[in-house]
Amino acid sequence: MTTANDDDARHKAKMANRKAIQDKEVAAKTIEKGLLIVHTGKGKGKSTAAFGLMMRALGRGFRCGVVQFGKGAWQSGERTAAEKFGDQVQWHTLGEGFTWETQDRARDVAAAEKAWAATERLMADPAIRFIVLDELNIALRYDHLDIAKVVAALKARRHDQHIVVTGRNARQEMLDAADLVTEMTPVKHHFAAGVKAQEGIEF
């Protein structure tokens, strides 16, 4: 028979051990660098988590840039929130919408190139510490931009600049170059139950 005291003691020993392992792991990490972060997968939350990271970075005083390679999931709510930080954020909405909306490949390529030029300016700006390249993976998947050129530029980022790339179907070259890759996987979606897009959630 075990008593409540035995249970408590066992729980305490187990948790102390887990904490010791975690503390040791944290102490072993010593490299400071600008991270290349990729959010991919078919699920929700890729752009939203990038936006959340940017709000955190803004809260810490970083100057940030956003380039939207597609019409994307970022709309008025995000813009209004970001505007609270005034000129601490530079926002470039250059995408023309997804290709199945424009139905014009030449226009998509031109838009992607314009968005990439804005990216290069942000990367070269010493004041910018955090950049979101929203839906860049989609532009690369459709070959609207040269993958080798883009990945080489991202790899050459400064050590004090973090970059977050979003979009489903990230190319292998992008995954190889990234420090941190998270896949957002849809498990259940209310659209399947006939529920429409809800204000404050989807737009």
Added chain:
Amino acid sequence: MTTANDDDARHKAKMANRKAIQDKEVAAKTIEKGLLIVHTGKGKGKSTAAFGLMMRALGRGFRCGVVQFGKGAWQSGERTAAEKFGDQVQWHTLGEGFTWETQDRARDVAAAEKAWAATERLMADPAIRFIVLDELNIALRYDHLDIAKVVAALKARRHDQHIVVTGRNARQEMLDAADLVTEMTPVKHHFAAGVKAQEGIEF
């Protein structure tokens, strides 16, 4: 031999078809409801995407509430960003840190119960349209709260109130009750390469 014109025409037809399917799908969704959204999985971005959703909701003028059931991943950057919205956000940091840090189950249970009481107050407040219950899944996994009681209350939420629940190892009862579940799956992590937690990203 195909010409560039043939290719363009084929691309245009394919994309027009895809857009027609998508438009029809969107039109079929007609139900308005407050959503229960779950972010789970071992990957990054669960709390960050919830925070991003909240910033979007704030940007649309919703009053929001946050209850942190653990010490969690939300720190000074998030607080600073949320403070830009003044009393539009109510923030409750009641968790005592993860259990392997406190090593005291009775204290964890008391903290979880206090956090749940704050949740019930937010859910009953007609002004609150959006609530984040950060790391609630962890409190449920450790049985710090009664799963049946929590899920029944969440299911009984108002139709004009969205709730986002985060934390790995979401219980099956929570998944069953949710409208939208996304699993964040780690694909690659810079900690494995010896890179330490970076300001503006992890804290």
